[in-house]
Each structure stands twice: as structure tokens, then as C-alpha cells.
Amino acid sequence: MSVKDPSKTAGSPRGFEDEALPHLDAVYRFALRLSGAPDQAEDLVQETFLRAYRSWDQYTRGTAAKSWLFTICRNVFLRRLERRQRHDEIVTENVGREGPGPSPINPVWTSVDGVDPEGEFFHSIVDDRIVEAIDSLPEEYRTAVVLSDLEGLPYAEIAELMDVPVGTVKSRLFRGRRQLQKVLYDYAVEMGYISPRTGTDE
């Protein structure tokens, strides 16, 4: 329903408490993965709820409040990042051209075929190292993977939140997950959780 019914807008602090505040944990988790630092995440959360509160009359009750809060949170994060980059002239890693899709055959899977084809090694890796690997992804991939795999948002909501077509979300998820698998695989090899294939076929 695109027509906004005034009776359906929350508008009151009361509605805000009931609909927005329950997502504080989720917004904090998202902010933590965006910024990678607890103090920055706390700052982002405060700013997000402040802005959300101020524009609460623009929120239509019944739509996904969590996605709405995530959108505000990401916008605040990106604006701050932009400002800092302009200031320090830091160029962060950018996601490459989203050209032709990668092969359906996963190169990481090929590396473990015959050794651990069902990916048991993922469970040998400590949580902190996995979180670190997520944080190492470029923002476009990281946000898509976090929203899908950690928050369980559908493609359509992620697309709206990131302001890109659904096809782009699929491609970012695909590439982001592959990249994450590669980082985790390299770590597992380094730690001796898994031995790399010798190149000969068994």
C-alpha cells in the first residue's frame, strides 16, 4: 500500500517504544559489523535512534521497523565514512565491477574436495576469527552478508535498504560469501585444521 494512511502512522513516543526500541540489540549488532568497533557502534546506535525518533512520523506502521532502522544506521555510517575519507584522503577497498558472474563451481570447495567436502572445518574456527573475517569484507559485501545471514532479511528488503536492484543483492551475497569462505579456508589451512589438497586426484 503506497498511500499513507495518517491513522496508521505511529507518531507518538509510545509507538516508538513498542516498535523501534525492541530492535536495539539488532541495530547494535549491525552497527558493530558496519564499524568493527564497539565504541563507534554505540555512537551509531544513539545517532540512529535519535534520528529515528525525530522522523518517527515518517515511518508507516506495519512496515519492517528493523529494516527502517538499519537503513538509517547505514546512512549515518556511510556519511561519517565519507566525511572522514574526504578529510584524510583515505581510499578504502572498493568492490570491483560486478561483471559476469563467477563460476558455479566454488574454488574453495574444489580445494577441500576429497579432504572435507562438507565443510566441517568451518566449525573448527573460533567465533572471534569468523567475526574478524566478516569485518574484513568490503562494505557492500559485508552489509549484504550480515543482513542476510545474521539478520535473516529477505532479498527485497536488503535491496531497498542498500538502494540497489535485487540482482545486485544476489551478486553481492554470492561474491561476499565466496570471499568469506576463502578467508576462513586460508585461516583453517594456516592453523592446520585442514590440509590443502596436493594437486593429485585421489
Added chain:
Amino acid sequence: MGFLDTLAGLFGGSNGDEPDGKPEMASCEDALARMQEFIDGELEGVPASQVEAHFEKCQACYPHLRFEESFREAVQKAASDQGAPPELKARVLDLLANMEQ
């Protein structure tokens, strides 16, 4: 099950036209190409049961699905239980209370 078997599967190992009459099953190529959407519950244009049937029956493709699921489980387990610190919750509530005045 080697990489070559997978390739063989991709290029016609089981193409969904098997003599035992299971035309409703997706081919290896289709199943692998749609695996992400299948796991995400976002398949379009093909019933999930077709893709599921393929992974259940195809020994070449099944490990691919397990590998992906194992990865997702590990990621979810590692990062989804972090909640906001209680002090932050209190601070946000204070902030909002001040705005109401």
C-alpha cells in the same frame, strides 16, 4: 567424488531426463546455479522441491549443499548472539526521555 565427477555432472551427468522418469528433478547445472537462492528461501520460477530432490539424489552435488550450509551455520553461530550493552540501552532511553520534554 572428485572435481572431474562434478564437471561430468555439470555437463550432462544427470540432466533431469533420466530413464527412470524423474523429469521434475533439476539438472546439476540448474541445482548448483540456484543453490544460493534455494538456501536463502528465495527461489523464483522453479519449485524448491525440484532443487531439493536433486540435492537429495545427486551424490556429486550433495556435498556442495552441505558445504554451504556448514559455512552458514558457522557464521550465524559466531556473530548472532551479540546484544547491546545494558549501559547503551539506558543511555538511549535517557536520550529519548530528554527529547520528549
